[in-house]
Each structure stands twice: as C-alpha cells, then as structure tokens.
Amino acid sequence: MSAVNEKKVAALEAVKYVESGMTVGLGTGSTAFFMIEAIGEMVQNGLQIKAVATSDETEKLATKLGIKIISLAEAKRLDVTIDGADEVDEDFQLIKGGGGALLREKIVAHNSDLNIIIADSSKSVSKLGKFKLPIETIPFATQLIVKELDSLGLSPVQRMNGDANYKTDENNDIVDIDIWDTHIKLTDLEQQLKTIPGIVETGLFLTTTNVVIIGKGEETIVRKK
Numbered sequence: 001m002s003a004v005n006e007k008k009v010a011a012l013e014a015v016k017y018v019e020s021g022m023t024v025g026l027g028t029g030s031t032a033f034f035m036i037e038a039i040g041e042m043v044q045n046g047l048q049i050k051a052v053a054t055s056d057e058t059e060k061l062a063t064k065l066g067i068k069i070i071s072l073a074e075a076k077r078l079d080v081t082i083d084g085a086d087e088v089d090e091d092f093q094l095i096k097g098g099g100g101a102l103l104r105e106k107i108v109a110h111n112s113d114l115n116i117i118i119a120d121s122s123k124s125v126s127k128l129g130k131f132k133l134p135i136e137t138i139p140f141a142t143q144l145i146v147k148e149l150d151s152l153g154l155s156p157v158q159r160m161n162g163d164a165n166y167k168t169d170e171n172n173d174i175v176d177i178d179i180w181d182t183h184i185k186l187t188d189l190e191q192q193l194k195t196i197p198g199i200v201e202t203g204l205f206l207t208t209t210n211v212v213i214i215g216k217g218e219e220t221i222v223r224k225k
C-alpha cells in the first residue's frame, strides 16, 4: 500500500479519539491533512468541537471545512492534539518541522492533555536522525547560529524557498542540521541547542507524545506510552 494510503488509515484511526465538547489541536502536513479532512466530515455530521491550528495552512483548511478555530489563549488547554511527524522512534521521540511548523506544533503539544502522532510506516525508525533536524531561528541571529552549529559538527544548512530564505508562520528562519553521527544524548542536545541565543525552538519532540498510530499496509499499529 502507498504511503499516502497509510497516512489516511492512521488519520482515520486517530480521529476516533475526538468527541463532541472537546478542544482539539490540529497538526500540520500531508498526514495531518487527512485527519483534518476526516474531522471536517465529522463536523458536517454533527460533531461539536473547537480547534486550535498549528499553522496558517491548517487554519485555512480547517476553516474551509467548517471546523471552528479558536486561539490558544481562548482554548487555554487542549483535550487532544493529532499531528504528523518526520520520524518517530520506539521511545515516542520525534523529529518534526519538515514543513516548518515545529514552533506552533510544540507549543500546542505542550498544552495538550493527549498527543497522538500519525504517520505512514516509512516514518517509524529505530534511531532518529536520518531526517535532518529543523531548528527555528530569529533572522537577526541566523547567520551566526549557522557558524556556531557548524563548529559543533552539525552541518547546518539554512532552508531556502527558491532564492529567498524560507520563512515560518512566525517569520523566522529554519536551519536544518545533521544529528545522525552525534554522540550527545538527545535530551542533552536539545538543552545545548536551546542555550544558543536566537534558537527559538528545535524539531525534537522528546516527551510530549502519548500515542503513536502508524499506518502499515491496510492496518494500523497503535502504540501507547
């Protein structure tokens, strides 16, 4: 079965966690797309929820499908968030941010009681890092951060959008780094990166995930922490 169909079966399994009255965090990306589409259909059929979007793209899609979007401040706390990932390991650790939405995604995940990750089977890995780790940086500091990360052996590459620098929804830059060969523990790496002024957030999601749903062929593999 194709990755696209695996994304869809994972998404359809995840939306079973959504009930009327809930405030729901909506993730970003091609896998989250199927979840938002399914929730849109459930809303058309009477489901009553409020949702917080993790990106402008998600907000646009959800609104188009009739899902009521509110601000995070208004929501205060989310019952459940469903989001995709670029990689997920056996310890519920993730790399996210391939689509540049990591900052809002991490804020929403932090403020959610239950975080469900949906992915096709290619995203399930035994070790994180084949996918380059996105980090979000303040434009004022990006060039110097790239130099500093280079000196740490992390092969930083500033993400581009054609000839221009890629910009996130928060108007920041993204620098993708290579963590595959690093011997630093992921928790220590996360801490170390966060000590560099101008790094706003990293795409390492190490503690927030409660449930992982992987589409595998026609089936889903559900793992709970």
Ligand SMILES: O=C[C@H](O)[C@H](O)[C@H](O)COP(=O)(O)O
Binding pocket: 027, 028, 029, 030, 031, 032, 083, 084, 085, 086, 096, 097, 098, 099, 100, 101, 102, 105
């Ligand atoms: O910034 C984007 C998000 O973290 C996505 O959830 C992640 O990149 C996975 O996206 P996709 O489902 O399109 O592979």
